[in-house]
Amino acid sequence: MTEKVRLERVTKIFEDARQARETVALKDVSFGIEDRETVALLGPSGCGKTTILNIIAGFILPTEGEALIEGRPITKPGPERGVVFQEHFLFHWLTVEDNIAFALKVRGVSRREFLPRAHEFVKRVGLTGFERHYPDELSGGMRQRVSIARVLINNPEILLMDEPFAALDAQTRLLMQEWLLKLWEEHQMSMLFITHDVDEAILMADRIFIMGVQPGRIIQELKVPLPRPRARTMLTSPAFMETKAGCLDLIAKESAKIFEQGG
Amino acid sequence: MRIGGVFAIYTLSVAIFLVAWWGFTFVFPPIFLPSPLTTMRKAVEITRTGELPWNIVMSLFRVLSGWALGAVVGSFLGVVMGRLPWVRALALPVLEYFRFVPPVTLVTLFIIWFGFGEESKIVLIFYTAVFIVVVNTMAGAASVREGAIRAARSLGATGTQVLFRVVVPETVPYMVTGLQLALSNAFMTIVAAEMLAAKSGVGFMIWDAQIYTKTERMFVAFVTLSLMGFCLDRSVHALSRRMFVHYRVV
Structure with a gap:
């Protein structure tokens, strides 16, 4: 190994x-x-x-x-190296899908390309239907799932x-x-x-x-x-x-x- | 129901004030205190002649252009000062000194520097606004959650991306507070400046009325001022809340 x-x-x-x-x-x-x-x-x-x-x-x-x-x-x-914090530190001015797609956006991926990817991860963390919601509208557990999806989309070597x-x-x-x-x-x-x-x-x-x-x-x-x-x-x-x-x-x-x- | 309640309270409050005002007109002669009705008639009269609208437009133009300029420059400087401790350390003492120079005292100086035209008034409003916006924005930019910055960096954001995608959005509520404070201050300053050195504007109206003891006109100007300020403040408040719904603007 x-x-x-x-x-x-x-x-x-x-x-x-x-x-x-x-x-x-x-x-x-x-x-x-x-x-x-x-x-x-x-x-x-x-x-x-x-x-x-x-x-x-x-x-x-x-x-x-x-x-x-x-x-x-x-x-x-x-x-x-995907970091998940105790206090989620989501970007509260962005929707769930935009939070999850953050890493793709800073890499210059176009909206048309990153949206389907983001939706795939929304689904993987069980938040289908909440794509357009804002973090302040979610429960603590849901927010933490968004912050995990936000790092998983990078396909990280390790989760911290x-x-x-x-x-x-x-x-x-x-x-x-x-x-x-x-x-x-x-x-x-x-x-x-x-x-x-x-x-x-x-x-x-x-x-x-x-x-x-x-x-x-x-x-x-x-x-x-x-x-x-x-x-x-x-x-x-x-x-x-x-x-x-x-x-x-x-x-x-x-x-x-x-x-x-x-x- | 709630909005209706607020509206009712406001109406009641103004009504009580108007009745009290009207009551006092029986005690004092019109040259000291014109009645609400006389004031309104005068307002209608000088609205018809175009005098009142013109003065309102002039005051608004000066306030809004100086304020907008101060907003842009102040937000920029505030973010820079908030994020770079050494810039903040250098600039803060100077800010502390200038804070105690009331803008009105600079009216004559700015006329010497920028002439008797609109420039001197706009610069004066800019001066009034910029400090307030800087101080508030700086406080916001300095208190951006370190964890949010770390999160962005570990997601691959560069320094510039962190600045525009995290620091600025996190600072928005502070900027908005600064902009609102700056607006009300700009209002007070422009009236004073127009009283001292202008041939138009609501401040000029008061000055002009005072020289010729046209008390009615003065009262028209008072009412106009309060309505202008109130409407402008509420518009900015409503607009910023609508524009930045999810930025936690209070």
């Missing part, structure tokens, strides 16, 4: 010039994401999971170490998901997780999935990296022993429970450490 993404000894230090203080957001992080693999980063806020995503997305550069996409160094954002369902209510979140699993079966793309929800990490991922804070780093890697295709019913299976127990153990140990430090 070929690796889509590789981080090699990545360290990220944020400097606060006003307070002359440095924050080590990430320390010595190395891992790879293989073709068609879903990797989940699981950890509390402040563990640097979003920093990892921002580095792979090309929004920020590592202070030390290397980030590669298909062997090439990452220097800036690109359409081959930054807690995409964290802002949704519990029922919608479960529906969206199932929906994304189904979508994954169709597209079979690589995925980096950031979450602080243990169930979500196990359900979505092939491998989970459990992260710790101060400095942000990977504490342990866990393989998820669940087969594909995944389904909601697995949430209560013995294999799921066993993995969850392992995750919670590691998280509890790390949290206790922060707790004792008065963090």
Whole structure:
């Protein structure tokens, strides 16, 4: 199997010039994401999971170490890495179809050409009939499906998901997780999935990296022993429970450490 | 029902005002306070002679051309200043100083610079409008959601595309607020300028009436001004809301 993404000894230090203080957001992080693999980063806020995503997305550069996409160094954002944010960040002045077609428009594709493509993706994310609606007229789950369609139209090498369902209510979140699993079966793309929800990490991922804070780093890697295709019913299976127990153990140990430090 | 309710309240409010005005005319002589009816008769008379419409057109022409010019230049500068911190840092102190120079005080200077014709008044309105538009647009451009910019860039947008397809649309509500504020300010400035240095316009009407104690004409001008301002403000409001329905204009 070929690796889509590789981080090699990545360290990220944020400097606060006003307070002359440095924050080590990430320390010595190395891992790879293989073709068609879903990797989940699981950890509390402040563990640097979003920093990892921002580095792979090309929004920020590592202070030390290397980030590669298909062997090439990452220097800036690109359409081959599709980013889905927690706060969807749709363009609220554009309709659903125009949001989805944004990447084609900036490439200079004519309206006559991009509309059928956009409609195809509207259909794929189950929003037929909402082509001409505006994001403000949609529910949270629908908006998130638009923002996923907006990156899928680029046929990306990898999806970078930054807690995409964290802002949704519990029922919608479960529906969206199932929906994304189904979508994954169709597209079979690589995925980096950031979450602080243990169930979500196990359900979505092939491998989970459990992260710790101060400095942000990977504490342990866990393989998820669940087969594909995944389904909601697995949430209560013995294999799921066993993995969850392992995750919670590691998280509890790390949290206790922060707790004792008065963090 | 709601729109009807608003209309009823407005009508009632104006009616109460007119009755109060009429009541006071029994206390003061007409040279101090002409009655609403006398004012209306005068308005009809000078509308027939073409004097009132001509002055309205002149004032509107000055306000709208200076304001439009200020809108274009102000929006452009505002976006640049909002997006480039070093330009903002350089320009902001100067803006802060000029903010406290009331446009009216520049009337005579602009006449020296641009002559007694329309140019000096249009430049004055431009000056009035441009600062307000710049300050508002800048605030908007500086507060564009970073996530929206990142989303666009990761979808393959270039710097210029981000500017025109994300930054400008996100700034629209702030621009509209700036344009509305600028319009009401432009209105106040033009009246003052016309009182000081013009041979036409509603401001000139007031000045002219004051010299010859033609109180009726003065009151016609007051009513005209309030109606012009009200209509213009509402039109801009309605138009911008219609044009930018999905831009979250408030």
